[in-house]
Amino acid sequence: MKVTSISIKLMLVFLLLLSGCSTNKEHKKSQEQSPTKQKTFTLNSSRIQVNQYATINYLDYVSGNTDAIEYNTIDTSKLGTYEVTYSLEDTTTNSNQEAKTMIVDVVRTYENGIFNPTDLTPETITNPESITALVNKTHQIPSGWVPNDLVEVAGSSQQLRKEAAEAFEAFYQAAKNQGITCYIISGYRTNDAQALYWQRQVEIYGEEYASLYSAYPGRSEHQLGLAIDISNQLTGNRLTEQVANSDIGKFIVSDGYKYGFILRYPQDKINITNYGYEPWHMRYVGKETAEKIHQSTLTFEEYIEMNSVKKTV
Ligand SMILES: [Zn+2]
Structure with missing residues (x-):
C-alpha cells in the first residue's frame, strides 16, 4: 500500500512538471512565431495642434513600451502641418520596426485656446454626402463638392438638404406648437459665400475673432447643407449668446435631438x-445619432472618434 501511494504521488508531481514544461514551451513558441503580437506602444492622438514656437514633449503622445522608441522632431518656428513618426524596434527579431505616425499642426493659438485655421493643411473628407460627415478646422469638404438635393426650407429662402429641411420643418412646427418663435438666419452656403463671410469677419473683427466664430471656406458645416443658424430675433444683434436664454435656444437643447439635430458648439x-x-x-x-450624442453629452468630434475606433477593433 505504502509503495503504491508514493508512486502515485511521484507520478502526479512528474505529470505536473511535464505539463508545466510543455505550457512554458508552448508560450515561448507562440511568442517566437508571432512577434507582432507582443506588447508594443500606443499612439494617444492621431493629430494634435501645438502653438508656434512650442516645445513638444514627444513621449507625452505615446504610451506602453516607450523605452526604445525613436521619433523625428519638427521645427515649431514654422507654421504648417507636419508628421512625427514613432518607431520601435522589434526586440525578438531585431527587425520589423513598428511605426506609427501622428500629424502635428503648428498653429497660432490664441489665449482662449482657439487656433487659426489658415496655418494648417486639413484632411479632405471622403464622405461629404453622409449625414454624419465630420467637417471642422482639420477636416475639409472636397473642392467643388456641392450637395445635389438642396431644397428651400418652408417659409424661408434658406436651403438645406432635403432630409435636413424636412427634419427642420418638423422641429419648427413643434416649437411653434409650444408658442416658441424661431427665425431662420442661415442655412446652406456655397464655398464662395463662405469665403466672403470669412474674409469679412477677418476684415471687421480680425483673425482671432474669425477663428472663434467663423469657418474657413471648405471647412464650414453650412457648405454640407446640414447646418442651420436660428435665432429668437429677426433683426439687430441676432446671433449672440442671448439666444441661449431664449425659448428657442432652450428648445434646441431640450428637443433638437428628437428631430435629428445637435447643438454643435456647446x-x-x-x-x-x-x-x-x-x-x-x-x-x-x-x-x-442625435439621440446618442444628446444622451452621452459627447461632442460630434468625440462621437465620430469613438465610433471609428470601434469599427477598427
Ligand atoms: Zn452656423
Whole structure:
C-alpha cells in the first residue's frame, strides 16, 4: 500500500512538471512565431495642434513600451502641418520596426485656446454626402463638392438638404406648437459665400475673432447643407449668446435631438470643437445619432472618434 501511494504521488508531481514544461514551451513558441503580437506602444492622438514656437514633449503622445522608441522632431518656428513618426524596434527579431505616425499642426493659438485655421493643411473628407460627415478646422469638404438635393426650407429662402429641411420643418412646427418663435438666419452656403463671410469677419473683427466664430471656406458645416443658424430675433444683434436664454435656444437643447439635430458648439466643449459657444448653430446628423450624442453629452468630434475606433477593433 505504502509503495503504491508514493508512486502515485511521484507520478502526479512528474505529470505536473511535464505539463508545466510543455505550457512554458508552448508560450515561448507562440511568442517566437508571432512577434507582432507582443506588447508594443500606443499612439494617444492621431493629430494634435501645438502653438508656434512650442516645445513638444514627444513621449507625452505615446504610451506602453516607450523605452526604445525613436521619433523625428519638427521645427515649431514654422507654421504648417507636419508628421512625427514613432518607431520601435522589434526586440525578438531585431527587425520589423513598428511605426506609427501622428500629424502635428503648428498653429497660432490664441489665449482662449482657439487656433487659426489658415496655418494648417486639413484632411479632405471622403464622405461629404453622409449625414454624419465630420467637417471642422482639420477636416475639409472636397473642392467643388456641392450637395445635389438642396431644397428651400418652408417659409424661408434658406436651403438645406432635403432630409435636413424636412427634419427642420418638423422641429419648427413643434416649437411653434409650444408658442416658441424661431427665425431662420442661415442655412446652406456655397464655398464662395463662405469665403466672403470669412474674409469679412477677418476684415471687421480680425483673425482671432474669425477663428472663434467663423469657418474657413471648405471647412464650414453650412457648405454640407446640414447646418442651420436660428435665432429668437429677426433683426439687430441676432446671433449672440442671448439666444441661449431664449425659448428657442432652450428648445434646441431640450428637443433638437428628437428631430435629428445637435447643438454643435456647446459652451463647455470649446477645447474640443475649437469654436466659440454658438447656441444658434444646429447640425443635422439624423435622429439615431442625435439621440446618442444628446444622451452621452459627447461632442460630434468625440462621437465620430469613438465610433471609428470601434469599427477598427
Ligand atoms: Zn452656423
